[in-house]
Amino acid sequence: MEHSEQERYPLGKFETPEKVTDADLDEHIRILKEFPARLKSLVENWSDVQLDTPYRQGGWTVRQLVNHLADSHMNSFIRFKLALTEENPVIKPYDEAKWAELQDSFTIEIKPALQILKGLHKRWVYELKSLTNKEFESTFFHPEQNRSIPLRESLAFYSWHCNHHLAHIENLKKEKNW
Numbered sequence: 001m002e003h004s005e006q007e008r009y010p011l012g013k014f015e016t017p018e019k020v021t022d023a024d025l026d027e028h029i030r031i032l033k034e035f036p037a038r039l040k041s042l043v044e045n046w047s048d049v050q051l052d053t054p055y056r057q058g059g060w061t062v063r064q065l066v067n068h069l070a071d072s073h074m075n076s077f078i079r080f081k082l083a084l085t086e087e088n089p090v091i092k093p094y095d096e097a098k099w100a101e102l103q104d105s106f107t108i109e110i111k112p113a114l115q116i117l118k119g120l121h122k123r124w125v126y127e128l129k130s131l132t133n134k135e136f137e138s139t140f141f142h143p144e145q146n147r148s149i150p151l152r153e154s155l156a157f158y159s160w161h162c163n164h165h166l167a168h169i170e171n172l173k174k175e176k177n178w
Contacts, residue, residue, distance in 0.1 A: 009164070036121045040118070071105070088141050
């Protein structure tokens with residue numbers, strides 16, 4: 001992987017697993033459970049200058065990234081709930097890059113996003129722990145990908161998503177000696 005790809009995908013691109021086992025589910029749920037505290041611990045004491053530093057050249061600022069995480073994970077939680085209550089619902093895609101340019105992503109303090117993530121992940125993990133294997137086979141249809149996505153796969157993606165963006169911030173912190 002070339003340097004710019006390494007900066008963009010420090011853990012590599014998400015690869016859809018052929019199978020997500022029960023043990024994998026447990027690990028993904030653990031990652032989602034621990035994510036808000038890990039993120040908060042990493043960035044809660046950062047200055048505005050640090051938060052307004054792009055995590056990579058041409059990338060979002062850390063502030064935008066934290067707000068993106070709240071936006072993205074809220075959307076995912078809604079998709080999970082739709083899949084659990086409807087038969088293969090068509091989800092609404094959104095333009096995450098445009099969302100990251102809105103004022104609530106670009107300039108607001110990060111505390112509200114961290115609070116959202118804490119509460120959201122608590123609810124999400126609680127729901128995930130209650131699901132049966134059959135419920136984990138529930139799907140939603142993603143029109144941009146033109147396919148149905150099982151909740152097992154979506155959970156694997158969001159577990160990766162947590163670690164992917166933590167790695168962005170950790171790499172920036174290391175690079176800047178913060």
